[in-house]
Structures are given as structure tokens and as C-alpha cells.
Amino acid sequence: MAAARASLGRILPESSVLFLCDMQEKFRPSVAYFPQIVSVAARMLKVARLMDVPVLLTEQYPQGLGPTVPELGAQGIRPNTALDLLDRGLHVHAVVDACSSRSQVDRLAALARMKQSGAFLSTSESLILQLVRDAAHPQFKEIQKIIKEPVPDSGLLGLFQGQSPLSLNSGP
Numbered sequence: 754m755a756a757a758r759a760s761l762g763r764i765l766p767e768s769s770v771l772f773l774c775d776m777q778e779k780f781r782p783s784v785a786y787f788p789q790i791v792s793v794a795a796r797m798l799k800v801a802r803l804m805d806v807p808v809l810l811t812e813q814y815p816q817g818l819g820p821t822v823p824e825l826g827a828q829g830i831r832p833n834t835a836l837d838l839l840d841r842g843l844h845v846h847a848v849v850d851a852c853s854s855r856s857q858v859d860r861l862a863a864l865a866r867m868k869q870s871g872a873f874l875s876t877s878e879s880l881i882l883q884l885v886r887d888a889a890h891p892q893f894k895e896i897q898k899i900i901k902e903p904v905p906d907s908g909l910l911g912l913f914q915g916q917s918p919l920s921l922n923s924g925p
Contacts, residue, residue: 762873764846764883771801772845773810773827774834778819785853785860789905791824793851793877798825799899800881803892809833835867845872846880850907857908877904 773794781787801808812821812829821829835845847867854860868874875883878900885896 762844762846762875764880766804766806766884769806769884771797771806771808772833772835772838773798773808773821773825773829773851775811775813775818775829776822776825777812777815777829778822780818781822783855785855785857786905786907787853789907790851790853791822792905793848793907795824796899796902796904797848797851797877797880798827800884800896803895803899804884804890806884835872836870839867839870839872847872847874848877848880849874850876850904850909853907857911 776791776794784790798808800806808827810821810825810827810829811833812818815829821827835847838845845867847864849864852860852864854863864874881896881900885893887893890896
């Protein structure tokens with residue numbers, strides 16, 4: 754099997770880790786589209802488990818911000834960010850429909866910053882399809898059921914419409 758070129762942003766299950774960052778209870782009332790973001794994160798977690806992709810889930814100050822939300826059924830470890838992972842030389846694929854912030858401006862700026870720093874921005878469905886590759890995958894039927902489930906609107910369309918000084922369409 755030929756190695757994927759990093760510049761294309763291809764993702765392979767055998768060299769991937771699902772990184773879920775700070776999906777904690779205290780953020781529920783203040784993070785935009787939090788229930789939708791958790792739903793998409795849970796979708797990615799189901800696929801990761803089906804495909805034996807390791808999961809790294811972090812918590813920021815759990816004593817004050819609480820544990821990881823129960824919908825994910827997992828506990829976090831020490832904090833990291835996408836920028837920390839990029840700084841370590843890892844390739845990062847941000848699941849944009851599973852990322853948010855307290856405001857849409859902060860969300861847009863964070864996505865733009867990740868892209869400028871070398872992260873690939875993609876949707877959950879796109880990444881799931883890249884991971885499974887084709888119908889020959891042994892877990893394809895189970896993953897197909899997950900793909901067919903409706904994905905909640907996480908407010909992204911409004912961010913991608915019109916002109917923005919932090920355009921996500923420009924290269925790094």
C-alpha cells in the first residue's frame with residue numbers, strides 16, 4: 754500500500770487518533786450549538802470505536818468545569834489543543850461540525866487559526882467516508898447506518914456564507 758501524501762490531507766485509520774477536546778458539562782450553557790457539537794462528537798466516537806481508532810479525550814480543569822459530558826461515555830485526560838498536536842509535527846484534521854466556542858466570532862477565528870497553522874478542516878461525514886474508504890471494509894454496514902443518521906445543524910452554514918476577513922477559503 755502506498756503512503757498517503759500529507760499535503761493531500763488523506764486520513765488513514767491505522768495512523769489516526771480521534772481527539773475530543775474539552776467536551777465538559779460547564780460548557781453546555783455557554784458554548785454555541787453545544788448539543789449539536791456533542792451529537793457530532795458522539796457520531797465520530799462511534800465510528801472510531803467500530804474502526805479501532807484510538808481516542809484521546811481531554812478535560813480542562815475538571816475540578817471547576819466538570820467532567821466530560823455523559824453522552825460521550827468517556828473520561829478525559831490532560832489538556833492538549835490542536836495547535837499543541839500540530840506543534841508536535843502531527844497532522845490534524847479538525848471536524849468542523851464538532852467544533853464550537855462561546856461565540857461564532859471566536860469559532861470562526863479558531864477554525865481560521867487551525868487552518869493557518871496547517872490543520873485540515875473537514876466535516877464528520879467526509880472524514881468518516883475517508884476512514885472507511887469503500888464498501889469492502891468489514892464495518893461498512895454499521896458505519897453506513899451512522900452516516901445515514903441526520904447530522905444536526907451546528908451553525909456552520911452561516912459562517913461559510915459571504916465574505917469574511919478570516920476567510921476559511923484561503924490557504925495557509
